[in-house]
Amino acid sequence: MMKKRSALLVSVGFVALWGSAGAGPALAAEFANGPASVAPLAKRLEDAVVNIATSQTVKGPAGNPLPKVPKGAPFEDFFDDFFNKRGGVPHGDRKVSSLGSGFVIDGKEGLIVTNNHVIEGAEEIDINFHDGSKLVVEKIIGRDTKADLALLKVTPKKPLADVKFGPSSQIDVGDWVMAIGNPFGLGGSVSLGIISAKSRDINSGPYDDYLQTDAAINKGNSGGPLFNMNGEVIGVNTAIISPTGGSIGIGFAVPSDTVAKVIDQLKQYGEVRRGWLGVKIQTVTDDIAETLGLPQNTGALVAAVTPGSPASKAGLEAGDVILRFDGKDVTTMRGLPKMVAQAEVGQAVDLELLRKGQKQNAQVTVGRLEDDDDNASDLKNDLGKDADPKGSTIIGLTLSPLSDDLRKKYNLDDKIKGVVVEQVDPQSPAASKGLKPGDVIVEAGQDSVSEPDDVAKSVEKVKKAGRKAVLLRVEDSKGDLRFVAVPLS
Structure with missing residues (x-):
């Protein structure tokens, strides 16, 4: 099973230029054999893409500090091997640095989006721009560990170049994408590819819904934007699958439809307020579907209802199968938590249920998910030892x-x-x-x-x-x- 930032699944960052599904036949014909050049678009966008340098103090015995080698730099392995394995370990507290990517979404206010893991634990955060200028992050407005996003604030001396979000829902598999980022500390690198898949679940959390691309993505690209052919941000680059840490053509990005909602809430509240029903759910497997008279891959089966929760107040019961939420089909168990999480807290939502073979309608007022709530439990079970029974x-x-x-x-x-x-x-x-x-x-x-x-x-x-x-x-x-x-x- 893949796990985020494991040996195979590596958090990275890359900026990609993705083809727009709504661009029409003329654009399709123009790029039938691939785009002739993305230079004009890259030139227009590169000023809004930034390099993010962080530093923090790590403890150690007293002595001289190590030379500073950026995370992912070409000679990083050499320095690590020399100083850590050959008796050259430094003494005393020292500062370590790392590099990532980000992008400006409001040039006047100085708002910058990146991955949370890029700035996690950082004591200092510097923003390096394409023209060589630098600004220090004054404030982390908010962060969301579940979506791995963070919103940073700088004070610009003049308005910065910025970019806007576009609809990731309109991106299709096969659309062209371009990556601009900071791989291995080499700022402003551009790569081109296509969208390989949508709605990828990489087992990093309950809301996995990644875009997948074959654009060249490497260490240091984390937090960079994905652009469609109109120059709109349709995702934030977060992870790759790689046995070596380098690109093998499988990279993942958080879709902009998710990013835009998270960032908007971080701006308003400094935190994310996700919707909550108060149900524990499980997959409608083939054998369960047969017992209920349902087609396979249909709905989410309610295993338990939390007392006093929105679901309880709406009359939901264990054994109900939620078929539709707010007018949208629930085709898989994992699909429901994503829909609920994106619903507005306090919103009245219509549900369609299957209860003991009969379809019913219900209305639920969405509550707020607290950090310790588990609204997406896929209940597992383990084999145990036999007892000595008499029943x-x-x-x-x-x-x-x-x-x-x-x-x-x-x-x-x-x-x-x-x-x-x-x-x-x-x-x-x-x-x-x-x-x-x-x-x-x-x-x-x-x-x-x-x-x-x-x-x-x-x-x-x-x-x-x-x-x-x-x-x-x-x-x-x-x-x-x-x-x-x-x-x-």
């Missing part, structure tokens, strides 16, 4: 009514109601679905259960209905709820 065996599960002894044995809260799993046949479909001893079946076939016989009756009812699996709602000792579709054969 009834159903669909490969040995089940018993809850008792004080069993609650103590499995560390189950008194509020948990249902039938406890004491043993799982390792050859059964239930085992392959991750059910384990100590799990409590709360519902079977969307009916509440309190005895093993209730589970058996629900299984028989599902069989008579011609279903191939029974849908169980399961709660663990931590109070986490999830739905599991267990095949009946």
Whole structure:
């Protein structure tokens, strides 16, 4: 699995010029064999693209400091090897520097956008412009770790060249892009490519929705803008996949539709205020879809509703499948948190649900997501060790009514109601679905259960209905709820 800024997935920054989907047939014909030259556009945009140099103090034994070598510089590895591995380690606190990219969005006010990781931990931030001038960042107006964005403030002596956001939703795979950035400390570098894919999930967070490009992107390009062929910013470059740290043609950028909303809130509030429903959701897998009579890749299944949350007040229940949010189809589980996060706090939003086979409409007033809320939980489960049970065996599960002894044995809260799993046949479909001893079946076939016989009756009812699996709602000792579709054969 890829993780942000790991050995393979490296945070970078690059500026790219992306073709506009709305440019029309004339532009398509002009660039049928690739653009003849992007020099006029690069010249027009380069003054708004900046190099960002940061420094911070790191502690060490007393002595002489290391020579300052910019992060990603051609001889960085040589200096690191010489001074760190051959007895030349410096003594005393020293300053280390790093370089990234950014772009000006308001030349009069001196507002600059970059990645949060570019300036994270920095004690000093200098902005270097294309003409050789330099300004010191006076204030970090705000930062958002979830989208990896930051908004900086400088005081210009005269209005700076700036750029505007364009609609990333209108960019298509195959549109031309140009990168202007600060790779390896070489400011003002330009590269050209296309959009390779959209809506990429690189497992860096719950709101992953990256643009992918094959434009040459390298270390030091982090925070640089992506431009379409009209010179509008349609993304902020953030990461690459690379086994070496250099470009292999797979780079990622936060789309401008997301960036513009985040930056607007940072300007207004100094923080980001994301929408919140108060539901824990999970993917509608093929087997779960079959038990609910749904097409695959449809909606987000509500596993639990937070008491007192907007979803609770709107009447949402565990087992509901959210099909549409604010007029937009929810085609995947991960799609819903992105829609909710971008909704305005306090906004009344229409929902379309599937509840026990029937479509229903509801309206929810979007709340505000706090830092410790988890609105995008894809509930996982782990296989556990078998217990020594004495209950009834159903669909490969040995089940018993809850008792004080069993609650103590499995560390189950008194509020948990249902039938406890004491043993799982390792050859059964239930085992392959991750059910384990100590799990409590709360519902079977969307009916509440309190005895093993209730589970058996629900299984028989599902069989008579011609279903191939029974849908169980399961709660663990931590109070986490999830739905599991267990095949009946």
